Amino acid sequence: MAGTLRFVSAGAGSGKTYRLTQILHEKLSSGQAAPGGVIATTFTRKAATELRERVRTALLEKGEFALANAMGQARIGTVNSVCGGFLERFAFEAGLAPEQRVLEEAQSGALVREAIDAVSDSATVQDIVELARRLGIESWEDALKSLIDQARANDIPPARLATFGGRNATDLLALFPAPSADELDASLASAIETAVPEIEKRASGKKNTADYIALARESLRLVRGGTAAWADWVRLSKGAPEAGLKTIAQPVTDIASRYVAHPRLQQDIERYLAAIFTLGAKALDAYAQRKRELGVIDFVDQEHLFLGLLEKPSVVEALSEELDLLLVDEFQDTSPIQLELFVRLSRIARETVWVGDVKQAIYGFRGSDAELMKAVLGKLPSLGGSKEVLGQSRRSRPNLVRLVNGAFGDVFAPGLSRAEVELAAVRKELVPDAAFANWTLNGKNIPERAAALAEGIKALIASGYRIVDPASGKPRPAHYGDIAVLSKTNAGVQSVAEALRFGSVPWATQQSGLLSTPEAVLALACLRRLNDPRDTLASAEIVSLADCEAPESWLADRLRYLEGGGDSALWRDGAEDGHPLLSRIARLREQAPLLSPYAAMELVVAQCDLAGRVLRWRRDELVARVRLANLQAVLALARSYEDACLARREPATVSGLILWLGEQAQSELDMLAEPPVAAVKVMTHHAAKGLEWPIVILLDLEKDIQDRLWSVGARSDSTLDVAAPLKDRWIRYWPWPFGAQKKVDIADVIAQSPEGVRLRAEAIDEAKRLLYVSMTRARDCLVLAFPAKKGTCEWLGSLNAPWLAPDAASDSISLPDGSKITCDFQSFAAPAAIPAPTEPDSSLRWFPDPDSRTERLPATLVASASVARPCKVTDTASLGERIALKTGTDMAALGNAIHACIATA
Known part of the structure; x- marks a missing residue:
């Protein structure tokens, strides 16, 4: 150095x-x-x-x-x-x-997908799709994208990336038994043909026997057709008829259980890995070439x-x-x-x-x-x-600091000593309320437990629980905006958000789904109608949403209109008897060819008064602010589309924007707005890093730890060289070849291999780190929420701190050093019937329609399309001497040239 x-x-x-x-x-x-x-x-x-x-x-x-x-x-x-x-x-x-x-990240991702499409010929894709189907790989495209991302993050050139498929196949198949020389397909078909008729003769009508016969016959069809997936072999090896007929089915079970030694299984793994790494290398080359063509990085x-x-x-x-x-x-x-x-x-x-x-x-x-x-x-x-x-904690109250010290003091040893883990609290204990709580969420499924969580949050606020205000430093009662709920998955976030919505608890979350909100659907329908006067679906959406007209009403009106011979595209489009939004959009349509996509979206939002429309849907200030923020988010998406077109040197059109928005929704990139409202924040544990709240509720602590054995990752062949950290880096990827069938003997063999043991240890270490991040987000209160039947709690159990979730409720818990802190044990259940959302009596205000008849100057002006207007000279300014021109200069041509220069300046 x-x-x-x-x-x-x-x-x-x-x-x-x-x-x-x-x-x-x-x-x-x-x-x-x-x-x-x-x-x-x-x-x-x-x-x-x-x-x-x-x-x-x-x-x-x-x-x-x-x-x-x-x-x-x-x-x-x-x-x-x-x-x-x-x-x-x-x-x-x-x-x-x-x-x-x-390129922004989203633009880069779109260009990578284009590169993949460019190098994916039909034969290659068909081969990979068939291999992925047999191996039970649901999304090989995600694996391919991960390979490309890891190669770029580790500065691995395409030529090297292409060689990793064979290496991964060799490493994985070294843990499999040697390929069998027997004709396993023919043997299995013969065994099924022999066993099934005999089982049918002796069957006593039990369901498990009927299910087994159906499974065997379906397996026979697949094996004969050469289309059996390897998960089908696993399923057949596990299946069995009633106890008295198992001996008849045993030959089928014995042969089906030899799937790991099937030569074609091992060939499928080799071919899939070779194909996916080769395609990734080609896509990297194509992506680089495409960026060069566009002049972007x-x-x-x-x-x-x-x-x-x-x-x-x-x-x-x-x-x-x-x-x-x-x-x-x-x-x-x-x-x-x-x-x-x-x-x-x-x-x-x-x-x-x-x-x-x-x-x-x-x-x-x-x-x-x-x-x-x-x-x-x-x-x-x-x-x-x-x-x-x-060594000092400036965020959390002393009891929370003691709790985290007790939970993590020895967890990161031997890499980190206690001195590098434990902190000393700087804050004082200013409120008497418990800093730690244990909640039991009753319910037989996820929606019911999420509803129980909503009840717990409402009870916490109703109790007057006091926190220390982060700004003033003084105690005050907590409100919904002081609470964050952390879930392990995006699906869990959505479940919690849905439960809070039904429970009339204000919530905010960063998740996709913007374009499926009513306000976004209405805005997009207006844009589609502006772009295409024959988009009758857009007309129906506008009529239905703008005034909340019942479908029975407008649908009956449309049918009568069509029966009377009316033009389908002109329904309610007239100036006199039409819908005001449809009529207004019709008047705006002549401006559409002169507008950019963003300007067109902005025009329909403003001229159709969509903000005022959505405020009439519900008299709730928080909901209204969210809906207004969502409209702004739709406009922001339109701007992002124009930026993407500029980066890729492609024309930006309204039709292109409509298609692009559909792609964003399909890819779940249409993120909901997060307005600054006093609402419960719901997000994943990972997304919470770097943030803090007075009250934090942790979910999914009972979940299992998912290791990285069957995912894409980067490794190094040599010990770290500080002078060259990227030296000898390569991409490791083992695909799980049995689909949804997880309990197979070979899985245990692989998990106990040196690679499996190492990756499991890394997964446990990362799970501990994620717990540390989540448990240190709270300033005043940390709540651990569990289902009533929580089981072994593998994730929380990785801390080896059973005192965090004791079986018996008490008013305190004992820390490893022998001291105690107060703990609030609560149990909540979903309401017997979900109540209808209450309607707040908020007095919402929006800008009224102007009643002045004063003529206003237009917001935009196209000089070449403007009509001359009478005017008078009120002031004269000298701009210098006139430029000398040659005699005979064509003034019209000169004017056009100057106009063109100004227009492109």
């Missing part, structure tokens, strides 16, 4: 942002770092903005105005924004244009290209002269390619500070590698680096 290296271990709530600000302020104030010599990377744009403003504020408070004004010179931003800035600066050295067009390209720049002596020399401080936030969440970037920059910078917390490394599914991070930090002493531990 050229300069000093320090790692700041910042546990959850330990004041990491404050320490970052402090370090940066100290270095700038002391003159050890100039503003232009600072690089500070953060995980999000919001964090970058907050860090810059905090430092600027601190400098202003100290009267250091020159430094505060110079903060704009510091490179503070996400890794990609910092890389992009350097690529613009060293564009000549990188062989790039000075201004790069960078994506986020990973920025990192890859900047890595290449750091190999050029001239660039390294320039940066060595000016780089005083490299500050990396959320170090544990960096991807492998970003890690290599930071290592190389550390050799150049005079001082390097990495800030993070290995206990919060939970983004393995996004490409980060916690094991790689731990290996790098393990090399810290050999790099001459030091470690600083932030």
Whole structure:
């Protein structure tokens, strides 16, 4: 390392942002770092903005105005924004244009899908689809996308990626028995043909025997046709008739149980892996070619290209002269390619500070590698680096800090000592209410338990539970906006949100489904009607939603209209007897060819007064704010579509926007708006990282831990070389070949292999880290919610802290150090009947229709299409001497040329 290296271990709530600000302020104030010599990377744009403003504020408070004004010179931003800035600066050295067009993540994903389609010929796709069907792989496209993402995150070229299929097949099949030389298909068919008639003769009418006969006959049909999936073999090997007939079925069971030694199974695995890795390599090449054609780069390209720049002596020399401080936030969440970037920059910078917390490394599914991070930090002493531990909790009340210390003190050993895990509370205990609660959610299924949760939340608020206000620092009763509910999956988030909605509990969540909301459907219907006057489905949606007219009413009216010979497309479109929205859209249609897609969407939202319309649907202020925010989110999607077309150099049209919005909804990328309302926040455990709330409720703690044995991941063939963290990286992918059939003998064999044991241990470690993140989000109250029949609670059980969920309710729990904290045990059940949502009597206001008849200037003006209007000269201004023109100049041609220049300026 050229300069000093320090790692700041910042546990959850330990004041990491404050320490970052402090370090940066100290270095700038002391003159050890100039503003232009600072690089500070953060995980999000919001964090970058907050860090810059905090430092600027601190400098202003100290009267250091020159430094505060110079903060704009510091490179503070996400890794990609910092890389992009350097690529613009060293564009000549990188062989790039000075201004790069960078694809956003969604645009990049769409282009990757196009690349996959471009290289997927029908024969290849048909082969992969058939292999995936036999192997029970539901979504091979997701696996392919993961392969591509991992290859790019680890800087693996396409040629190397294509070779990994054979390696993965060899490693996996080494755990299978040798292929059988017997004709297993023929033997199984013969055994079924012999057994089934005999079973039918002796059957006593029991259901299990009838089911077995049906299963055997279906298996026989599939085996004879050569279409049997390997899950079908597993299912047949497990099936059995009634006890007295099992001996007859035993030959079938014996042969079906040999599926793991079937030569075709092993051939299918080999062929599938070879095909999927080869297709991934071709798609990577096609994606790169397509970006070159469009003249664009994506986020990973920025990192890859900047890595290449750091190999050029001239660039390294320039940066060595000016780089005083490299500050990396959320170090544990960096991807492998970003890690290599930071290592190389550390050799150049005079001082390097990495800030993070290995206990919060939970983004393995996004490409980060916690094991790689731990290996790098393990090399810290050999790099001459030091470690600083932030040992105080500034977020949580003392009893919660004690709870987390007791639960996690020894969990991360031997990698982390107690001193690096346990924190000392800074806050005082200001409220008497329990800091910890255990809730039992009664119900025989997920919707019932979610409804019980809604009842628990309402009871908590009704109880007057007191929290310490984060802004004022004073106790006050909690409200719904103080609560967050964390679920393990997106499906769980949706279930909770639905239960809260039916329970009349205000809620907010970041999930897809924007375009299926009534307000978005109405907006899109108006746009479709503007674009196509014969879109009668859009007409029906407008009539039904705009005024909440009952289907029986408008449908009967339409049928009468059609029976009378009316034009289907003109129903309720007239100026006199038509629907006001349809009539207004008809008048707007002449403007449509002159509008961009965003302008067209904005026009129908404004001119059709959709905001006023949706406010009439329900007199509820919170619901109204959400609906208005959703309308704005629809407009934002229209803007995103135009940006995507610009990046891809394609024309943006209203028809294209309508199709694109359909694709967004199908891909679940149409995210609901999250307006700033006092509502219960519902999200996944992963999404909660970096956030905090006074009250946090954790769900799904009884779930099993899912390991990564059967998913895509990156590995290294050699021990970590700090000088080259990406050295010998490769992509590991073993497909599960038996579909929904999970309980098979070979699974245990593979799980007990060295690879299986290692991946299981990594999964348990990550599950512990995710629990740590979730349990440290609460400021005042942490609630662990369990179903009545919670079982072994594998996820929570990974902490080996049974005292967190005792079998018997009590008013307190005992911590490992022998001390106790108060615990509130509660049990809730769904209401016997779901009550109808109550209608608040909110007085909603919106801008009234103007009743003034004063003529207004138009919002937009197309000069060439305007009609001359009478006017008078009120003032004259001299713009200089007229440009001299040659005699005989065609003034009309000159005017057109000038007009064209102005129009394209």
